[in-house]
Structures are given as structure tokens and as C-alpha cells.
Amino acid sequence: MSNRGFDLDERVAARRDRDLYRDLAPVDRVAERSYFAPDPGAGLPVLDGRQHLVFGSNNYLGLTQDDRVQQAARDAAEVVGTGAGASRLVTGDTLAHRDLEMQLAEVKDTERALAFSSGYAANVGTIAALSPDVVFSDEFNHASIVDGCRLSGADTVIYDHCDPASLREEMTHRAETHAGDESWLVLTDSVFSMDGTVAPLADICDVVEAFGAWLLVDEAHATGLYDYGGGVVQREGLEDRVHVQLGTLSKALASQGGYVAGSESLVEYLVNTARSFVFSTGLAPPAAAAASEALHIARHGECRDRLWCNVAQLRTGLEDLGYEVWGDSQILPVVVGDRATALDLAEAVREQGVVAPAIRPPTVPDGTSRLRVVPMATHSRSDIEDCIEAFRVAGEEVGLL
Incomplete structure (x- = not known):
């Protein structure tokens, strides 16, 4: 009989041999x-x-x-419940979610924000839902951005790490070699998790605007740490030049989950089309409440x-x-x-x-x-x-x- 299964012991052993275990x-x-x-x-x-x-x-x-963050989680569990119980499009949309989203939109200086069950889900769901024809991605972007690009089916162009000149060169080449209207999305972390580098967002905005593209910035490792509890976008005053601000609640905000911040139309579109939002149970209310309190502390403490x-x-x-x-x-x-x-x-x-x-x-x-x-x-x-x-x-x- 044919063996069409998986030899996982061999695969694990191979990782040990390659010092990857x-x-x-x-x-x-x-x-x-x-x-x-x-x-x-x-x-x-x-x-x-x-x-x-x-x-x-x-x-x-x-x-x-922090006692205040822990108490916020306890209060939400007691009043709202320990879990959302359903997708937010069914019965899982609670006041805890709305309070968090209002705070995030205020900090990020956007019309609205939307909480996801994880930062990974926010990236994958948003990129796939936007369904760009072409994505231009920093070579060191997080795996969730990489997977979002793959899931979107877009042509993926990689530019050199934190290099606006490389981005401009790649966008120029694409414009010269592909006729017709295409939707372009540029993707970058603001703070890169393994290198600690900070993207030159103002220069990237200049390039993006020169080609009429959109820019998505992942503030996972920046949210809560810069001006008024915001990220690098806030430090640089670029809220009006970044189309999609995205991040996580699981790092500086001491909780779990992710978010997208942007225009009213962006959030309404994602509510209806982002599969990682539509088909996931809503973020647990205690997690939402803990993140809200942590964001308040980051802003004012x-x-x-x-x-x-x-x-x-x-x-x-x-x-x-x-x-x-x-x-x-x-x-x-x-x-x-x-x-x-x-x-x-x-x-x-x-x-x-x-x-x-x-x-x-x-x-x-x-x-x-x-x-x-x-x-x-x-x-x-x-x-x-x-x-x-x-x-x-x-x-x-x-x-x-």
C-alpha cells in the first residue's frame, strides 16, 4: 500500500540536524x-x-x-463575559470592542479603527481584502505581511530594506513595463522586530504619492511607544499620508489582538470583506478592555x-x-x-x-x-x-x- 502521509519524525530530525529546532x-x-x-x-x-x-x-x-490593566480585564470578564461568543457580525460585537476602537482611532488620528483577533489576522485579512494588483514590500517585513501578500494573489515586488530609492526604482520599472491601470499597495513595518530599524516613512510617503499608490504601515512594534501613545506615524505627523495604519495589542499594550485604523470607508469595507474578521470570533472582551486601559496608560503615564x-x-x-x-x-x-x-x-x-x-x-x-x-x-x-x-x-x- 502506498504511504501518502507525513514522516514528521524525519522532518523534526532534519531541523535538529540543521540547528533549526x-x-x-x-x-x-x-x-x-x-x-x-x-x-x-x-x-x-x-x-x-x-x-x-x-x-x-x-x-x-x-x-x-499593571494593577489597572488587570482590573480592567477582570471588570470586562464580570460585566461583558470572558469571550465574545461569536463573530462580531453575529452577536460578538460588544461595548468593550467599541471603546477600544474609539481610543485607537483617536490615538492614530483616523476616522475609525477595527479590532481583529490578532495582529496576524489584521495583516493577512486587510491585504487580502484590498486585493491589490501589485504589492511593494520591504524585504524584512513581518511574516504576516508576507503571507498577506501571498493570499492576496498580487504580484509581489520586494524592495531593499528601509530604502526609498530602491522602492522608487522598483515602482518606476513596474510603471514602464506594465501598461494599464493597476492598484498598487506599498507595505512596510514602522519598527522592524529583528533589526530594530525604523522605516523612513516620510521619504516612503513621497515615493508612494509620486506614483498614486496606497501605503500600509504596520506599527506592531511601535504602537503605544511614541507621541501620545501612538507609533512612528504619529511621531512623524504622517497620519494624513498613510492610508492604512495597522498594529497589534499584544506588545506594548499588554493584551492580545490586532487593529486597523483608517477611513470610515476602509473599516466598513473590511467589516464586510476581510475573511479573518468575518469568520473569526470577536476579540475576547477582557483582552479588549486590557488593551484600552494599557493604551490610556501609555498616552498619559x-x-x-x-x-x-x-x-x-x-x-x-x-x-x-x-x-x-x-x-x-x-x-x-x-x-x-x-x-x-x-x-x-x-x-x-x-x-x-x-x-x-x-x-x-x-x-x-x-x-x-x-x-x-x-x-x-x-x-x-x-x-x-x-x-x-x-x-x-x-x-x-x-x-x-
Whole structure:
């Protein structure tokens, strides 16, 4: 009999052989300090006895443990319910969703916003629903943007990372080689999650406008961190030049879900056509309420200032040790080159009580393996100093310093 199934053991073994295998790592709490457990497989986790400083989370403002955010989630669960219970087009559209969307639209300075069940769903659903003829995508865009391009069926043109001149060249070539009217959509992250780079959005807007195209900016790693709790679009004052602002609630906003912000007609269209919205149960009301409260804190509190102070202190300390630190944001990639060295350094840093994950190909290009180091607003000054000391000791152990 023919075997038309899947040899998954062989596939897993192949990933191990290529040094691509990854384990899960359960933690007791999402915070600046956590107890970790080895991957238990199907069993229950058994936590290690040592607490580690966490410098690899996207919980940038440290709001997952904030009493106000937790209370907002509890209140929503008690009053509205623990889950939406249905697609929002059926009975799952609650006041918690509407409050969140009003806040997001105000922060993003748009007519409306729409909450999705995840940032991934927001990207895939929006790009596919817009159904452009051509997409121009930054080479380092997030996987959800890449998958959205594939699902849309559009011709995909890749331009060089954060390079408006490359974008202009690609758009010029397309205009010269393809006659007739086409719908064009340019896609970029604002802050890139593995490199910490910030897209030159004003220059990108200039190029987009020169060709009459539309621009979608994914603010997943920027929402809540810049002016008045907004993203890079708000910092640069580009709200009127970006057609689609998109992001997540699961990073600085300490919750779960995603959003799209834009015109009234954009939101109405997505409500009716974005399959990841139409055919998904609505975002859980406690998640919506937690994100609303976190956004309020980001807008009016001091946590953003504390984050950027920690970023500056940590960057300076790592560079003073002799490390090569990339990025222009809260994400500080410590680039070491080859895969093995990155893994060794991450393990040595962990032995010093600090968790900072190694990132290696194919997630990043060959020769640029790194540790992705990210402080939180809730790290103390001594926490930052402990992280720097851990990198000093670990770097000497693996021969980098």
C-alpha cells in the first residue's frame, strides 16, 4: 500500500540536524523577572529554582502586571463575559470592542479603527481584502505581511530594506513595463522586530504619492511607544499620508489582538470583506478592555519615558563593552555573526541570570546572527546594570570580548 502521509519524525530530525529546532519555554508570569521551565512536551511544566531577568519580551511598557490593566480585564470578564461568543457580525460585537476602537482611532488620528483577533489576522485579512494588483514590500517585513501578500494573489515586488530609492526604482520599472491601470499597495513595518530599524516613512510617503499608490504601515512594534501613545506615524505627523495604519495589542499594550485604523470607508469595507474578521470570533472582551486601559496608560503615564531611558542606558553599556548593537528603537540586536556563537552567547548570558534569545537564519540573513535584547519600562536601573554585567561575563567566556 502506498504511504501518502507525513514522516514528521524525519522532518523534526532534519531541523535538529540543521540547528533549526526550537523548544517552548513555559514561564510563571509575563514580567521583567520570571521563573522558566524546560519544555515538558505533553506534561506539566516544572519551574527552575532560579528567577531570571527577561530581556527578550515584547512587553515593552511592562504593563502585563499593571494593577489597572488587570482590573480592567477582570471588570470586562464580570460585566461583558470572558469571550465574545461569536463573530462580531453575529452577536460578538460588544461595548468593550467599541471603546477600544474609539481610543485607537483617536490615538492614530483616523476616522475609525477595527479590532481583529490578532495582529496576524489584521495583516493577512486587510491585504487580502484590498486585493491589490501589485504589492511593494520591504524585504524584512513581518511574516504576516508576507503571507498577506501571498493570499492576496498580487504580484509581489520586494524592495531593499528601509530604502526609498530602491522602492522608487522598483515602482518606476513596474510603471514602464506594465501598461494599464493597476492598484498598487506599498507595505512596510514602522519598527522592524529583528533589526530594530525604523522605516523612513516620510521619504516612503513621497515615493508612494509620486506614483498614486496606497501605503500600509504596520506599527506592531511601535504602537503605544511614541507621541501620545501612538507609533512612528504619529511621531512623524504622517497620519494624513498613510492610508492604512495597522498594529497589534499584544506588545506594548499588554493584551492580545490586532487593529486597523483608517477611513470610515476602509473599516466598513473590511467589516464586510476581510475573511479573518468575518469568520473569526470577536476579540475576547477582557483582552479588549486590557488593551484600552494599557493604551490610556501609555498616552498619559510616564512609562514611555522610563522605557527610553532604559534603552539608552542599555545601549550605551553594551557598546562600551565592545558589542556591535544595531537598531534605532527599543529593540537592540547584539550582532555576533555566526549561528553557533549566537547560541553560545545566549546560553552564557542565561547562566548569568538573563534571558535574551539568539536569533539566527533563516529568521535573519546568514552572517548576522544576534541576540535580540529588549529592556522594559519596568526594569530598574540595577536590572539594566545586571544585564550589562551578564553580557560582559558571557562575552569573555565565549571569546567575544
